[in-house]
Amino acid sequence: MRFESQKAAYKYFIFTLVLLVLQVLFGLITAAQFIWPDFMAQTMPFNIGRAIHINTMVFWLLFGLMGATYYLVPDETDSELYSTKLADFQFWLLAVTGVVAVIGYVFGWTEGREYIEAPRLLDWLIVVGVLAFLYNIGITIIKSKKWNSILAVLFSGLAGLAVMYLFGMKFFGSISLDQFFWWWVIHFWVEGTWELIAAAITAYLLIKLTGVQLKVITKWLYLEVTLVVLTGVLGIGHHYFWIGTPEYWLPIGGIFGLLEPLPILLMVIDTMRHVKHSPELHHNRVALLWLIGAAFTHFVGAGLMGVVQTLPSINKWTHGTQLTAAHGHLAFYGAFAMLVIAAMYYAVPNIVNRQVSSSKGIWAFWVMLISMVCMSFILFGAGITQVYLERIMGMDFNYVKTNFTNFWLLWRLVAGVAFTVGTIILVDDFLHLAIKKPAVNRRDIDAGL
Amino acid sequence: MNKFVWIAIIIALIAPAIFFILLYNSLSPMLQEEIPENVVVGKRLWQSKGCVECHTLFGNGGYNAPDLTKTVEMRGKDYLEKFFAKPPMMRPHKQRKHPGLIEKEAADLIAFLAFVNEVPIIGWPPEHAKSKADNNSNGAEK
Numbered sequence: 001m002r003f004e005s006q007k008a009a010y011k012y013f014i015f016t017l018v019l020l021v022l023q024v025l026f027g028l029i030t031a032a033q034f035i036w037p038d039f040m041a042q043t044m045p046f047n048i049g050r051a052i053h054i055n056t057m058v059f060w061l062l063f064g065l066m067g068a069t070y071y072l073v074p075d076e077t078d079s080e081l082y083s084t085k086l087a088d089f090q091f092w093l094l095a096v097t098g099v100v101a102v103i104g105y106v107f108g109w110t111e112g113r114e115y116i117e118a119p120r121l122l123d124w125l126i127v128v129g130v131l132a133f134l135y136n137i138g139i140t141i142i143k144s145k146k147w148n149s150i151l152a153v154l155f156s157g158l159a160g161l162a163v164m165y166l167f168g169m170k171f172f173g174s175i176s177l178d179q180f181f182w183w184w185v186i187h188f189w190v191e192g193t194w195e196l197i198a199a200a201i202t203a204y205l206l207i208k209l210t211g212v213q214l215k216v217i218t219k220w221l222y223l224e225v226t227l228v229v230l231t232g233v234l235g236i237g238h239h240y241f242w243i244g245t246p247e248y249w250l251p252i253g254g255i256f257g258l259l260e261p262l263p264i265l266l267m268v269i270d271t272m273r274h275v276k277h278s279p280e281l282h283h284n285r286v287a288l289l290w291l292i293g294a295a296f297t298h299f300v301g302a303g304l305m306g307v308v309q310t311l312p313s314i315n316k317w318t319h320g321t322q323l324t325a326a327h328g329h330l331a332f333y334g335a336f337a338m339l340v341i342a343a344m345y346y347a348v349p350n351i352v353n354r355q356v357s358s359s360k361g362i363w364a365f366w367v368m369l370i371s372m373v374c375m376s377f378i379l380f381g382a383g384i385t386q387v388y389l390e391r392i393m394g395m396d397f398n399y400v401k402t403n404f405t406n407f408w409l410l411w412r413l414v415a416g417v418a419f420t421v422g423t424i425i426l427v428d429d430f431l432h433l434a435i436k437k438p439a440v441n442r443r444d445i446d447a448g449l
Numbered sequence: 450m451n452k453f454v455w456i457a458i459i460i461a462l463i464a465p466a467i468f469f470i471l472l473y474n475s476l477s478p479m480l481q482e483e484i485p486e487n488v489v490v491g492k493r494l495w496q497s498k499g500c501v502e503c504h505t506l507f508g509n510g511g512y513n514a515p516d517l518t519k520t521v522e523m524r525g526k527d528y529l530e531k532f533f534a535k536p537p538m539m540r541p542h543k544q545r546k547h548p549g550l551i552e553k554e555a556a557d558l559i560a561f562l563a564f565v566n567e568v569p570i571i572g573w574p575p576e577h578a579k580s581k582a583d584n585n586s587n588g589a590e591k
Contacts, residue, residue, distance in 0.1 A: 034513060037542040045545075047502035050511055112496030114510065173489035175565050177479050179507060222457045229461035233468050242573035243507050245475050252471070256464075316575045320508025320516055394577030397515040402541045 001350040003074035005081035010351050011091050012067030013344050014434070017427050019060035019098070020337075024416075024423045026053040031416045034401075034409045044106075051105045051117050057332065058115055059098045064340030065197055066133060069154060071347040072204050073137055076151050077144035086136045094129040097122050113178070116168040116185055123169045130162045149218040150200050153225055157196030164188045176244035183239040190302075190335070191260065192232045198298070198339055199224045202267060202291065205346055209288045210278035220270040227263035235260045238310045242319060250312040257310030261303030264335075271295040284349065286361035290342035293369055297334025301376065305330055317391050322405065323383030330376035338369075341426070348433055360429035367422030375415035382408035484564070491561025494554055506565060508573065514539075516574065521559065521566040529559050 001007075030049040032039050037046075074081055081087060101118045104110070110117045118126065137158065141151050168185035172178040203217045237253025271292060275281070282288065305327040309318045318324075349356045382405045389400045495501070503514035510516075521529065533555035536547040550558060 037539070038544045041542065041545040046513055047499045047511070050502045050513075051499065108497075108499070110497070110499050112499050112501060114501055117499075171493070173484035173492060174479060174482055175492065175506065175561075176568055177476075178492075179509065180475070180479065219453065222454055226457040226461045230464045233464040236468075240475075242570045244568040244570055245479075247571060248471070249475075312572070316573050319573060320505050320510075320512070322512055324508075325512055391575060392578045398540045 001353070003080050005084045005087075006071050006074050006347075007351055008081055008084045008087040008091075009067040009069075009071035009347055011088070012063045012070065013348055013430075015091070015095055016060045016064040016067060016340065016344070017430055019056045019063065020423060021427060022102070023053055023056040023060060024420050026050075026056065028413075028416050028420060031409070031413045035406055035413060048105050048108075051110060052102055054115055055101060055105070055117055056098075057337075059101075061194075061332070061336045061340060063094070064344065065194075065201070065336070068201050068340065068343035068347065069133075069137060069158065069197075071343070071351075072154070072201065073140055073151070076148060076204070077141055077146045079140065079144040079146075082136050082139040082143065086132055090129050090132040090136065093125060093132070097125040097129065113168070113182055114186075116165075116182070120169065123165075127162075127165070130165070134158060134162060148214060149221050150203050150214070153196050153203075153221055154200035157193045157200060160193035160196065161189060164193060179243040180240070180245065183236060187236045187239055188232075190331070191235055192228065194336060195228045195232065195263065196225060198335060199228070199263075199267060201339060201343055202271065202295070205287065205291050205342060206271060206274050208346060209282040209284065209291065210274045211280045211282070212274040212278065217270075217274075220266070224263045224266050224270070227259075227266060231256050231259040231262060235310075238312075238315065241312050241315055254311045258307060260310070261299065261307050264299045264303040268295045268299050284346060284356060286356050286358050286365075287342050287345035289362060289365055290338055290345055293365060294334060294338035294342055297330065297338055297369065297373075299334070300373075301327065301330025301332075301334040305376070305380070317387050318383065321383040321386040321390070322379045322408075323387070326376045326379035326383055329379065330372060333372045344430070348430060352433055354433055354436075356433065357429065360425055360432075364422050364426035364429060367425060368419055369422075371415045371418035371422060375412050375419065378408050378412045378415060382412070485560065487557050487560040488564040491557035491559070491564075494550075494558050495561055498548065507568075507570065517562060517565070518568075518570070518574070519566055521563045526559055526563065529562070530555055533558070 026049050029040060029044055030046055030053055033041070033046045033049065040049075070081065070087055097118075101122050104119065104122070105117060109119055111119050111123075134155075137155065141147065141155065164185050167181045170181065172181065199221060203221050206212055207214060207217055234252055234256040237249040238257040239253070240249035241253060272295070275288070275292060309315050309323060309327065345356060345361055385404050385408065386400060389395045389404055390397060500517075501510040503511040505512060505514075505516045505518075507518055508516060524532075532547070533550040534552070536549040539545055539547045
């Protein structure tokens, strides 16, 4: 760690883990409710549990990305953060807002739109928090006069993220308009602005972990960004197939949706190329493992599992089934969750000035990855079952659910339990990093010190 | 390097340019559409009750309960009125009934669902391949 103010990231990372645990917990409850509908049905009904499951995810990913940004920016600008007090203020504002939102959902205080359930009042607090964040980062970069490619891409991604959130705040009487702009938040986040942020953070971590030059990374980064914008903007068409919008979105969404895996594939090639030809690999192999895993899972979950459903002729059969949930789980996990964890594994040991113990991080990596891949493929099976029985045979939703899909969803719960075990290992590893006394270096022991 | 960046920016900007043209074309009829007051009230109710966390509309939502895009057509308004007045057990629950609504609320929500029912979506959900085949064979017999 070169600058004191990089420590601002620490709080964000800790809260990231708290929310991750909450997300997994509510995921378990809702997964169980698919199979045993009356399980906790009075205390924590499915609709509330699911709202908390998806909102804690959005929140922890945002906290993780903000933490990574606070760690990265001083490093790239060669300067201290503009204000660590502002970073702290912003942390508490957003953290309290997040907690209030979750408690609010329990009491039915919701705006009732997926992923952006936070009520209007909390929306405004989130806007204030995000503006404070952008101001802090922006001033730091401007003052340092060091606009490099990573900072430029990162900042445009973050600014875009904030702008898109505004489109989710308005109430529309028309359901078509509602869906039209709801997708601006969802699609332009995960297939647009978050991709830019992910590309920038990946580039930063590659430089740190493989020793590749910024000059080399820059070319890759700009190519990736060009492709993200080129495919992602019109790729929103694949969400405009069935919401009452004109028919020309069918070919547009299909074609540009097909191209959307390209920038992700480029990120995989970029990552592997630099890892293979690395002049000197960083000793922090755990962070490197998570970074490589993120690139591949991002491609499979977001790229492949999305692209198979993007053509309108296929999408009309698959849309609105568990296939979407299959894609959603692995995409979010690979594209953003694993990247945030990679950034944490790189940054946290530097912040607390301790060595990461490799075994737990590697265990967490494999347990979480394998269980999430299993969960995703199980949901894929459930989705295919639904397509065949509901869409082709015309059977009733509830009949198919109780008699057929629940077979899959039981195994999904098993995968969920395994994922929870992985999460516990991960959190335990970070707790040890944060709390335990500085580890005695192995080499010191060998040297008899 | 600079040339590279400029080429990248220009190529990347083609997509947003096309997008904004289509945006104008798609949005102008939607923005002019008059939405009846009770439909808007019904939509607020749909949101405040968090219906989308279990159900789906246009296939977007919680995937744990049936899609309601065409429910008015399939069930009829009378069925839905009775459903909300005296909610049945939520299948496959054995203990929990579907949340109910007072008459005014039910009327608004049904107005909203009737409005959703009429939104022109071409091709979704697809006609069941089986029922299509049945219809064809019936036709042949006649």
